[in-house]
Amino acid sequence: METRVSNSLSAAQTHKKAPQWLWPLLWGALLMMSVFAMSAAESLFRWIEPDARQVIYDRAGFVTLLGRHLFVVGIAAVVTIIVGVAAGIAVTRRWGCDFLPLVAQLASLGQTFPPVAVLALAVPVLGFGTLPIIVALMLYGLLPIVRNTLAGLQGVEGDIKTAAHAMGMKPTQILCQVELPLAAPVILAGIRTSVTINIATAALGATVGASNLGDPIISGIVNGNMAYVVQGALTIALLALTIDSLFEVLQRQLRARISSA
Amino acid sequence: MSLMDALPTPRLRWEGWHPNVVLVSLSLIMLAAFWLLDVVSMAPNRIVLGTGHGALEAFGWPGALLATLLLSFIGILACQPTHRHYRALFAAVIVIMALMPVGLMASSYLLIDPEMPQARLGMGAAYWVVLFVLLLCLVELRLRLNLTRIWPTLWLCGVALVWWLCAAFGLETLALVQEFKARDQQFLSAVAQHIKLVGIAVSVSIILGLALAMLMRRYARLQKGAFAVLNFLQTIPSLALFGLLLAPLAWLAANVPFLAQLGVSGIGTTPALIALIGYSLLPIVRNTYTALEQVSFDTLEAAKGMGMRAGQRFWQVRLPLALPVLLEGVRITTVQAIGLTAVAALIGAGGLGTFIFQGLGQAAMDMVLLGALPILMLALVVDAGLGALAEALRPGGTR
Numbered sequence: 109m110e111t112r113v114s115n116s117l118s119a120a121q122t123h124k125k126a127p128q129w130l131w132p133l134l135w136g137a138l139l140m141m142s143v144f145a146m147s148a149a150e151s152l153f154r155w156i157e158p159d160a161r162q163v164i165y166d167r168a169g170f171v172t173l174l175g176r177h178l179f180v181v182g183i184a185a186v187v188t189i190i191v192g193v194a195a196g197i198a199v200t201r202r203w204g205c206d207f208l209p210l211v212a213q214l215a216s217l218g219q220t221f222p223p224v225a226v227l228a229l230a231v232p233v234l235g236f237g238t239l240p241i242i243v244a245l246m247l248y249g250l251l252p253i254v255r256n257t258l259a260g261l262q263g264v265e266g267d268i269k270t271a272a273h274a275m276g277m278k279p280t281q282i283l284c285q286v287e288l289p290l291a292a293p294v295i296l297a298g299i300r301t302s303v304t305i306n307i308a309t310a311a312l313g314a315t316v317g318a319s320n321l322g323d324p325i326i327s328g329i330v331n332g333n334m335a336y337v338v339q340g341a342l343t344i345a346l347l348a349l350t351i352d353s354l355f356e357v358l359q360r361q362l363r364a365r366i367s368s369a
Numbered sequence: 370m371s372l373m374d375a376l377p378t379p380r381l382r383w384e385g386w387h388p389n390v391v392l393v394s395l396s397l398i399m400l401a402a403f404w405l406l407d408v409v410s411m412a413p414n415r416i417v418l419g420t421g422h423g424a425l426e427a428f429g430w431p432g433a434l435l436a437t438l439l440l441s442f443i444g445i446l447a448c449q450p451t452h453r454h455y456r457a458l459f460a461a462v463i464v465i466m467a468l469m470p471v472g473l474m475a476s477s478y479l480l481i482d483p484e485m486p487q488a489r490l491g492m493g494a495a496y497w498v499v500l501f502v503l504l505l506c507l508v509e510l511r512l513r514l515n516l517t518r519i520w521p522t523l524w525l526c527g528v529a530l531v532w533w534l535c536a537a538f539g540l541e542t543l544a545l546v547q548e549f550k551a552r553d554q555q556f557l558s559a560v561a562q563h564i565k566l567v568g569i570a571v572s573v574s575i576i577l578g579l580a581l582a583m584l585m586r587r588y589a590r591l592q593k594g595a596f597a598v599l600n601f602l603q604t605i606p607s608l609a610l611f612g613l614l615l616a617p618l619a620w621l622a623a624n625v626p627f628l629a630q631l632g633v634s635g636i637g638t639t640p641a642l643i644a645l646i647g648y649s650l651l652p653i654v655r656n657t658y659t660a661l662e663q664v665s666f667d668t669l670e671a672a673k674g675m676g677m678r679a680g681q682r683f684w685q686v687r688l689p690l691a692l693p694v695l696l697e698g699v700r701i702t703t704v705q706a707i708g709l710t711a712v713a714a715l716i717g718a719g720g721l722g723t724f725i726f727q728g729l730g731q732a733a734m735d736m737v738l739l740g741a742l743p744i745l746m747l748a749l750v751v752d753a754g755l756g757a758l759a760e761a762l763r764p765g766g767t768r
Contacts, residue, residue: 156616206390209512210505217508219701220752221745222708228725228741232734233494308606312712315729325612329715334616341612345605352604 128360131353139346143170146339153335163335165324170343177320177347180238180313181306184245189299192250196257196295197283212258218251223309231316241313248309249302256298260291293362300355307348311340321347389450391509392458396444399502403436407493409476412544414487415733419544421493427476436472439465440499443506450513459510462503466528469500470535477542489544491735517760522753529746544735545742556724560743563720566638566713567706570645575699577646578653585658592658599651607644607709611716614640641718645709649702656698660691693763700755707748711740721747 146164153163198204199211226248230240264287272286288295314322321344328336407421408428424433442461446454477490511521536546549556585592602610618640622629664687672686714722724740727733 210391210509213508213512214505217752220704220748222704222711222748224708224711224722224725225741225744225748228729228737229745231729231737236732304604308608311606311608315715315726322608325608326715328612329615334619337612338616341609344609345613348604348606348609349601 128357132350132357135346135350135353139174139343139350142339142343142346143174146170153338156338157333157335160333160335163333165327165336165339167327168319168323170321170339173319173321173323174343174347176238176318177307177310177322177344180242180245180310180318180320181303184242184249184306184310185299185303187246188249188253188302191246192253192298192302193257193295195250196254196261200258200261201279208258211254215251215255215258218248219255221248223248223305224312227309227312227316236317238313238318240316241310241318245306245309249306252301252305253295253298256294256301257291260294260298261287263294264290289366293359293366296355296359296362300352300359303355304348304352307344307351311344387450388448389509389513392447392450392506393444395502395506395509396440396447399440399443399499400437402495402498402502403440406495406498408495409473409480409493410491411480412489412491413485415489415544415547415735419489419491422476422480424495427480427493428472429475429479432472432475439468452514455510455514458506459514462506462510463524463528466500466503466525467531469496470532470540473543474535474539477540481542488542489547489735490542491544517757518753519757522750522757545738548733548735548739556739559719559721559723559740562718563707563710563722563744563747566641566645566710566718566720567703570642570649570706570710571699571703573642574646574649574653574702578650578657578698581650581654582657582661585654586661595654599654602647603651607648607712608715610644610647611640611713614644615716618643636717638718640716641710641713645706645713648709649706652701652705653698656701657691657695660694660698661687663694664690693759696755696759696762700752700759703751703755704748707744707751711744 150164157163195211199208223244227241227244230244230247234240234243268286268290269282272282277285310318310320311322311325313320314326321340324336324340325344326340328334328338328340403424408424408426410419410421412419424436427433428436439461443458446458446461473490473492473496481488481490507521507525511518536543540546541550581595585595605613615636619636668690669682669686672682677685710718710720711722711725714720714726721740721744725737725744726740728736728738728740
């Protein structure tokens with residue numbers, strides 16, 4: 109009876125597999141279109157800003173801007189994932205549990221720090237450029253990951269761990285083969301939140317001299333050129349939607365694998 | 370059951386001597402920061418980056434020794450963590466925080482040449498690290514002493530008062546104070562504008578969110594669609610949303626005179642408020658909906674059995690029981706809106722973000738701090754206040 113239920117569940121999921129890649133592909137295609145073919149839409153932007161001398165942002169190509177944006181977000185994401193998950197694991201082990209209450213409180217308290225304020229505070233210490241934005245993204249992106257790693261690891265039932273222990277598994281094995289796989293969906297949700305927030309926050313880096321997709325928006329606002337603003341905003345929004353829908357697919361596949369296992 | 374008994378039971382970790390590792394390591398971090406990093410920085414004027422000064426230069430021998438003693442006192446007391454020691458530690462942390470501006474006065478006396486009216490003192494990295502770690506100590510102590518949020522918050526308000534008094538009388542050389550004195554009217558109106566924007570956005574989205582959540586409970590089909598739209602909205606970066614709203618609103622203002630009379634325009638308060646409300650709706654609606662749905666069926670059934678009518682059941686049973694979770698949504702929303710309003714300064718909505726972006730533009734870091742620190746404090750105060758309110762309203766008291 110049990111197997112039949114799970115079979116029908118996985119059958120339903122494979123049936124749904126075709127459309128689940130639809131959104132990432134769609135958003136990704138739109139993103140690529142906006143990055144590579146922005147100048148093709150010149151007449152449209154001319155209609156928005158009929159008086160401007162120039163309607164397509166050209167201080168740097170959109171491909172370069174996108175690359176820099178992804179570079180900053182990517183570095184911050186890799187560091188935060190490693191540090192955040194490691195910290196989450198450390199404070200849930202027996203030797204680190206003294207720090208658990210403090211880290212848990214800090215992770216929820218850190219959500220109250222507005223990203224703009226964090227970025228602004230990073231600049232006096234680190235100067236202008238790409239470095240402060242990477243550091244600000246790391247600090248800010250760390251907290252959702254730590255919080256969700258804690259929630260995921262604490263959500264694993266004690267009985268399961270006891271059973272694994274009784275089967276003769278060593279603590280490392282319990283961690284890698286039992287706890288982390290079971291906590292994975294929650295941890296992934298934290299990574300998703302962190303990366304999505306960071307894509308948005310990285311755009312603010314343009315105000316501290318980092319060149320990325322926020323650049324057209326800022327220079328558009330400063331020069332009163334609405335077309336620039338729309339170009340930058342559109343590309344960032346599409347990037348955020350692409351990455352977010354990719355995570356959605358990942359999460360769904362992870363959940364499917366856990367429920368079928 | 371027999372299997373569980375056969376397993377080796379985990380032994381108690383600490384036998385005999387068990388120090389509070391967290392506080393001891395925090396104390397060591399503070400000592401290291403105090404001696405290794407710059408305590409203060411001194412700049413001849415506003416734009417030039419200051420030169421850093423270590424502990425000895427800033428405080429002199431007696432001051433540095435006193436600070437070291439105070440900081441190590443925390444670590445020493447934490448080696449024998451009894452309830453009494455925790456209380457003493459709490460007091461010590463508060464005292465150190467209140468003494469910090471006095472230290473700044475001392476170093477301004479030692480370092481600043483009275484012949485240079487433009488010279489200004491900045492707090493160095495060590496000051497920030499120690500301040501931050503002291504806050505961590507407070508969080509840890511609050512958990513160990515099992516205090517509610519309200520007491521540490523009140524004590525911190527007292528510390529803030531001391532800082533403010535010191536800044537007003539005797540710390541004229543501090544860069545932040547000079548920056549404030551140069552534009553105090555502007556600063557106060559920016560704070561007022563910031564609070565006004567957040568207040569309007571949050572109250573409108575509370576009303577809209579409540580209505581939407583009610584409608585969702587009635588029409589199930591609406592629920593899926595509304596959540597999809599709101600989730601989608603949250604994914605779009607704030608800067609992009611502010612930017613995308615500029616164009617259509619500017620067009621509306623140019624082509625519909627009636628709306629222009631109402632104050633709709635591409636740049637300024639209107640696009641900021643629309644974006645803020647759009648962002649605020651999701652947390653409010655989500656929390657309101659789950660709060661109203663999670664009230665137990667048995668309780669409602671009991672209310673029905675007592676002869677309460679539908680309206681009474683909603684107002685007297687469902688809503689009071691849902692209130693803490695609902696307030697949690699308001700808390701998250703308000704804190705988020707405080708941060709987003711700072712970004713709204715970019716599209717001319719005013720508020721404290723103006724100082725951040727102007728300061729960044731002029732490379733005047735003290736001005737950036739003048740904008741960023743109040744935003745941070747505003748967020749923390751609102752978070753603590755609404756959190757304490759939700760704790761107090763929880764059915765059955767605080768704990």
